[in-house]
Amino acid sequence: MARVPFVCGNWKMNKNVPASLELVDELLGSVGPIQGVEIGIAPTFLALHPVRKKIQAGKLRLAAQNVHFESDGAYTGEVSVSMLKDLGCDYVLVGHSERRQYFGETNASCAKKTGAALRGGLRVIYCIGETLAERDAGRHFDVVSLQLREGLTELERGRASDLVLAYEPVWAIGTGRTATPDQAQEMHAHIRARIAETFGAEVAAELRIQYGGSVKASNADELFEQPDIDGGLIGGAALDAQGFLSICRSARSRG
Numbered sequence: 001m002a003r004v005p006f007v008c009g010n011w012k013m014n015k016n017v018p019a020s021l022e023l024v025d026e027l028l029g030s031v032g033p034i035q036g037v038e039i040g041i042a043p044t045f046l047a048l049h050p051v052r053k054k055i056q057a058g059k060l061r062l063a064a065q066n067v068h069f070e071s072d073g074a075y076t077g078e079v080s081v082s083m084l085k086d087l088g089c090d091y092v093l094v095g096h097s098e099r100r101q102y103f104g105e106t107n108a109s110c111a112k113k114t115g116a117a118l119r120g121g122l123r124v125i126y127c128i129g130e131t132l133a134e135r136d137a138g139r140h141f142d143v144v145s146l147q148l149r150e151g152l153t154e155l156e157r158g159r160a161s162d163l164v165l166a167y168e169p170v171w172a173i174g175t176g177r178t179a180t181p182d183q184a185q186e187m188h189a190h191i192r193a194r195i196a197e198t199f200g201a202e203v204a205a206e207l208r209i210q211y212g213g214s215v216k217a218s219n220a221d222e223l224f225e226q227p228d229i230d231g232g233l234i235g236g237a238a239l240d241a242q243g244f245l246s247i248c249r250s251a252r253s254r255g
């Protein structure tokens, strides 16, 4: 079965609520005719509610950038799965490299978050990827394998269709240095093979694996035409409506 590519904009800590709504308006104006690709946005927590109201049940999927694994309690500053679900979020990002790097997120905490989110009815975009030092040391396949092995311990086979993986080499994020299509494809094939070993060939064949790291309109085509790349997780280029829409069209054109 052909996988529907998924392009999601991760707005990170950019755009306040009015600016988020403005960008959503621009997207809504043009997203309608783009067929054959799932399109999502992950604005700041503060904008999730007003953005949800604006996009209604339309074409754009809504993603949160983080979640806590406990259901409720004394966790100052945290947001639970059910809170995001109540708000109408469809997806949540787990394990983004910036959360791993700056906020102490580990494969173990990602496993808890992924398990809690999937059990609570949120789809998960689980982010993985090696640092430059790890790649230079030739350890990139091992690092990603470990992120999969330790980060997906709470994934039940029956919920695998609610999981998306995002391969984001840390050295390509916000640096303007994209992985070559061959480098990306090689890693995506590795990831799919590891998923097949653990969860079976059928799950692996249906699982979408996004690429992330300096994707822009000018390099999206060559990345998305790789057989194991099923769309992208887009940072900087997602902050501009026309650039983002062009990337979405590139994903569509692959199918």
Ligand code: 13P
Residues within 6 Å of the ligand: 010, 096, 168, 172, 173, 174, 175, 176, 212, 213, 214, 215, 233, 234, 235, 236, 237
């Ligand atoms: P850039 O597209 O800005 O490199 O960011 C990628 C990313 O981290 C998306 O989650």
